[in-house]
Amino acid sequence: MTTYIVSNLYIYPIKSLGGISLQEAQVQERGLQHDRRWMLVDEKGGFLSQRKFAQMALLQVKLQPNGLLVSHKQGLLEPLLIPFEQAEGKEVSVTIWDDTCTAREVNGEVTMWFSKALGMFARLVYMPENTRRIVDPTYAFEEEVVSFADAYPFLTIGQEALNNLNTKLAKPVPMNRFRPNIVFTGGQPHDEDLWDTFTIGEVNFRAAKPCARCVLTTVDQQTGIKGEEPLRTLATYRTQNNKVLFGQNLVHEGNGKIKVGDQVQVQLWK
Template identity: 90%
Template sequence: MATYTVSNIYIYPIKSLGGISLQQAQVQERGLQYDRRWMLVDEKGGFLSQRKFAQMALLQVKLQENGLLVSHKQGLLDPLFIPFEHADGKEVTVTIWDDTCTAREVNGEVTMWFSKALGMFARLVYMPENTRRIVDPTYAFDEEVVSFADAYPFLVIGQEALNHLNSKLAKSIPMNRFRPNIVFTGGQPHDEDSWDSFTIGETNFRVAKPCARCVLTTVDQQTAVKGEEPLRTLATYRTKNNKVLFGQNLVHEGTGKIKVGDEVQVLQWK
């Protein structure tokens, strides 16, 4: 039996901006602490994404003791500090795909910074504790809630899956193209496809559905330049029902801490 070990943990505090690698993270009701609790929206409250605006990849987020520090990877603007205790702007209605929920604008000055950085109107909003966004009932197990993530609190990918993909590419790509929360080593490529439930530390996870991949994976996270890979190659061997699949979306039970080096204990296989 293969041994699986957590090798990387990532959070993306502001949806669709640069992620943060952590050695340990706190699992909370909506997912990992700080993960996608902030989001950029347009004038109508629709979420902004690298799918359409690749330049968002050039904004990097770092965790500070009391807030987030956002900087431009090309140094075009002075960094912006966003305190955790903030969100004193107006309440707004926001949309993530087919979901609608309430959020609160951080403040007008922050909106001006992001609008200048991206060259378009971009309002930063925060998800208050009293906002409840439910995971798609088709795949939820117990009305789990989620942050501003596309649909699920977690995404897991095995390092072997990326290694296998890179063996087929002319130029290797890093894991940041796929924006996982949990990466593990061990086993064979795509072993996670066969998992039904597993534990890391004190937290139980259940696999909801495979993750369908989009053009965001073709955006170089350092340069914001779009290409054709890895979707073109993935489509040759990871397509099902006209969707390219890579990684597994998860829901979870309970809270706790997960750490790099933790063993992934598979409880049930499909």
């Protein structure tokens, strides 16, 4: 019987900025604690993403006891501390793809810092507890809610899927190109495609749909430079209905702790 073990956990507190590797994480209603609870938006409230603005990859986030510390990977600006306390700025309407919801600007000084860092207007907003953004009803099971993530609370990818991809590339890519929350070892490439329901630690998960990949995967997370790989190679063997699939989007029920070293207990297979 195949054994799957959680090997890495990641959160991305500010959508589309550098992620944080954790040894353990608290699963909450919207996903992992702090994951994509902040987001950068333009003047009209539309979300900003590395898909269009690759320079966002150069901003790295770190967890501090009292907040988030944001720094520029090339040291162009003094690091910025964003307290965990509730955002104090004005309430704004923001848009993530087809969803519109209410957020709160952190404050004007923070917006100025990000605007300078990215060379364009960039307002940092926070998702308050009373904002309810529902997972796409087509794939939701119990009207699950989600943070500022594209559509789902979690993304899982097997290390074997990446290892297999890297055998096909002239230059291997790291897992950070794909921005997963949960990485696991064991089994065959893309075994996660076959899971239906499973448990990690104290939490039950359910596969919602495969993750369709975009040009963000072609952005080098250290340099902010966009290329053609790995999307070009992935398209040769992971295309379905004109979408390139890599990883599995998840929903969950209940709260609890998950940690590196936990075993993935698959209850039901597709």
